[in-house]
Amino acid sequence: MSARFERFTGTMAPLPIQNVDTDQIIPASYLKVTDRSGLASGLFCRWRYRDGDPEGERNAGFVLNQPQHQNARILLAGDNFGCGSSREHAPWALVGYGFRAVISTSFADIFRSNALKNGLLVVPVTGEVSAALFDAVAADPATRVTIDLESRTLSLPDGGEAAFDVDPFARRCLLDGTDQLGYLLKQAAAIGAFEAEHPSRLDTRSA
Amino acid sequence: MTSASTRTLFEKIWRRHLVTAGERGLPATLFVDLHLVHEVTSPQAFTALAERGLIVRRPDLTLATMDHSTPTDPSIDDAKLRVLDPEGSAQLDQLQANCERHGIPLYAMGDERRGIVHVIGPELGATQPGMTVVCGDSHTSTHGAVGALAFGIGTSEVGHVLATQCLLQHRPNTYEVQVDGSLPEGVVAKDIILAVIAKLGIGGGTGHVFEYTGEAIRALDMEGRMTVCNMSIEGGARAGLIAPDEVTFDYLEGRPMAPSGEAWEAALEDWRSLPTDEGATYDRTTTIDGSALEPMVTYGTNPGMAIPIAGAIPEDRTIEPEKRASFLKALEYMALEPGQQLQGKPIDVVFVGSCTNSRYSDLLAAANVLRGRKVADGLRVLVVPGSDAVKRQAERDGLAQVFVDAGAEWREAGCSMCLAMNGDQLAPGQYAVSTSNRNFEGRQGAGGRTFLASPLTAAASAITGRVTDVREVLS
Ligand code: SF4
Numbered sequence: 001m002s003a004r005f006e007r008f009t010g011t012m013a014p015l016p017i018q019n020v021d022t023d024q025i026i027p028a029s030y031l032k033v034t035d036r037s038g039l040a041s042g043l044f045c046r047w048r049y050r051d052g053d054p055e056g057e058r059n060a061g062f063v064l065n066q067p068q069h070q071n072a073r074i075l076l077a078g079d080n081f082g083c084g085s086s087r088e089h090a091p092w093a094l095v096g097y098g099f100r101a102v103i104s105t106s107f108a109d110i111f112r113s114n115a116l117k118n119g120l121l122v123v124p125v126t127g128e129v130s131a132a133l134f135d136a137v138a139a140d141p142a143t144r145v146t147i148d149l150e151s152r153t154l155s156l157p158d159g160g161e162a163a164f165d166v167d168p169f170a171r172r173c174l175l176d177g178t179d180q181l182g183y184l185l186k187q188a189a190a191i192g193a194f195e196a197e198h199p200s201r202l203d204t205r206s207a
Numbered sequence: 208m209t210s211a212s213t214r215t216l217f218e219k220i221w222r223r224h225l226v227t228a229g230e231r232g233l234p235a236t237l238f239v240d241l242h243l244v245h246e247v248t249s250p251q252a253f254t255a256l257a258e259r260g261l262i263v264r265r266p267d268l269t270l271a272t273m274d275h276s277t278p279t280d281p282s283i284d285d286a287k288l289r290v291l292d293p294e295g296s297a298q299l300d301q302l303q304a305n306c307e308r309h310g311i312p313l314y315a316m317g318d319e320r321r322g323i324v325h326v327i328g329p330e331l332g333a334t335q336p337g338m339t340v341v342c343g344d345s346h347t348s349t350h351g352a353v354g355a356l357a358f359g360i361g362t363s364e365v366g367h368v369l370a371t372q373c374l375l376q377h378r379p380n381t382y383e384v385q386v387d388g389s390l391p392e393g394v395v396a397k398d399i400i401l402a403v404i405a406k407l408g409i410g411g412g413t414g415h416v417f418e419y420t421g422e423a424i425r426a427l428d429m430e431g432r433m434t435v436c437n438m439s440i441e442g443g444a445r446a447g448l449i450a451p452d453e454v455t456f457d458y459l460e461g462r463p464m465a466p467s468g469e470a471w472e473a474a475l476e477d478w479r480s481l482p483t484d485e486g487a488t489y490d491r492t493t494t495i496d497g498s499a500l501e502p503m504v505t506y507g508t509n510p511g512m513a514i515p516i517a518g519a520i521p522e523d524r525t526i527e528p529e530k531r532a533s534f535l536k537a538l539e540y541m542a543l544e545p546g547q548q549l550q551g552k553p554i555d556v557v558f559v560g561s562c563t564n565s566r567y568s569d570l571l572a573a574a575n576v577l578r579g580r581k582v583a584d585g586l587r588v589l590v591v592p593g594s595d596a597v598k599r600q601a602e603r604d605g606l607a608q609v610f611v612d613a614g615a616e617w618r619e620a621g622c623s624m625c626l627a628m629n630g631d632q633l634a635p636g637q638y639a640v641s642t643s644n645r646n647f648e649g650r651q652g653a654g655g656r657t658f659l660a661s662p663l664t665a666a667a668s669a670i671t672g673r674v675t676d677v678r679e680v681l682s
Contacts, residue, residue, distance in 0.1 A: 017533055018529075019409055019410070019509050021645075024647065024649075027653070028275075031247050031628060032247075032292075032294035032298055035250070035251060036251055051653070052649065052653045078533065080413070083409055084345065084440075085344075086344055086360060087361075088251075088362040089362075109414060109445050110361060113360075113364070114363065167232075167377065168233075169232060169233050181255070181259075181366060181367050181371075183375070184375060185261075187226065187371070187373070191264075195238075198223075200240065200268060201466050201474060202240065202241060202268060202333060202335065202464060203464075204241070204266075204270040204333060205266070205267055205310075206463070206464060207320065207331055207463040
């Protein structure tokens, strides 16, 4: 699958919680799927629904249940978003729900890597920019921002711009729609040469 | 920066595995020596291969097991599981079919080599010093205990490794975590790592690989080192390393997949060249006094929210303003108050298990506390060995009988209540003292509340039915 991202303008769903772990994004009970479907209903389900059950009653106070944030496609999250388990089901669930990007002051390493492979842009910002965005959304939920991957800038509600860092290789892949496996497969000759030079001590079929 | 002639353990392993170095913003292509696979994070990766007509490049460097969604209740056989958990069964079937198709060795249900992926890798001698080891599981950091660069990857990357035996990676930074001194009585490997995470914070290691050094680390046996490295990811570091030494070599020698004969001698010579050179430097360093550590216990909803067991939960005014809301949210979930003592808090469940603390020495430590004693009335105690081999050894040596006599449940090997996707879970509102690695909201069951601690603390708490300082039980 090749994921793409160029530019996106939209409103934000504020989730001012630090250290949101991937067990909260999608609990283990959803990990029994053998494809990528059906995960959107499990997104944040322990917070979204009273008993964590998508069939059950909604928690009216949770951001994804608030009418003013229904159409938000950008998640504005607290620090260290996506820590914990390596489950790629987390970005699959976010993308399945419709999110295109997550803005935070920092991201856990594995989540960042997984997200970028699935067209979900992670946008790291300073504490100042983050605070300004949370304030802006609180004042007006219809506040829109534009994320431009080509120029690596986030346009702010006050008319300013914030530059953001993104892995240049992942950026190129997202802009071009190149898939990373394809890039690796093209290195088959170099991999073969490496294998010839470095015989393995291990054979897992031996025990 | 380290000069050209002096290198850290991490740098040595990294350089040995570069297929291409990666320049001008491009990631390096890193060769993978061992790829561990389990049922939960692999199905979509095999599908990605099938869609492109690709085969697994190196089945001889790939090893699969069933652990996450397998039942640990000995009365549940395959036929029952199909009724109880059709989705979980389908996932196991799919792993079996994928492994058969690609010639990958698989330790399926009933296989004597089966167990939690991070327990069986070292146990079989498959994970060896200087290797690169990956798995679609964040606790792959465990294997760093033997001096391997081991880290968790996502499912897309599982597909990359299946197809090419390589990964695209940017070079992480290095972080030395030095633990000096000798540990006081009642303080064990789990307490070290909980104290490290409490100090550095759960994002403290982001972008880094930890290397644990110092007298207290050197003094740990291999299984204690695995406990420490296991939770590196809870400090945000993708990998944790400990330099191989005689303890490592003694542990590995004679294991089924370890080299033998002349190959063993050659391997030893190579492995002895791995430790960080004198004079090499790390990007960051921190030091902890091991002799001042106490048994640790978590009170909140991430592994960094830990305190010495005799201490109290912090007052909210001591928490930085921007972190206060998350702190209070965690305490609300846990139904605890700022400033409260945890010691003496009544609990409902004790869980001894998981890839952090389910090895033989963990069970032995717990059994030594429980021997001749009884589990508190009304308390549920689960003891879940990390592998079938650990289970058999514990049964042979009488540890299993100690647990059963005390009134604990003795289970089949698996991840069990660590992640609650296999039937073992907390009921909403229940409190557990757990030897696993994550106390996230709902991790051990929706609404369940977890206090992470060592096997010693878990066993002491099992006797009293309350959060208990093991030093009081031992004295
Ligand atoms: S025991 Fe827990 S942490 Fe370890 S591999 Fe299993 S689910 Fe993951």
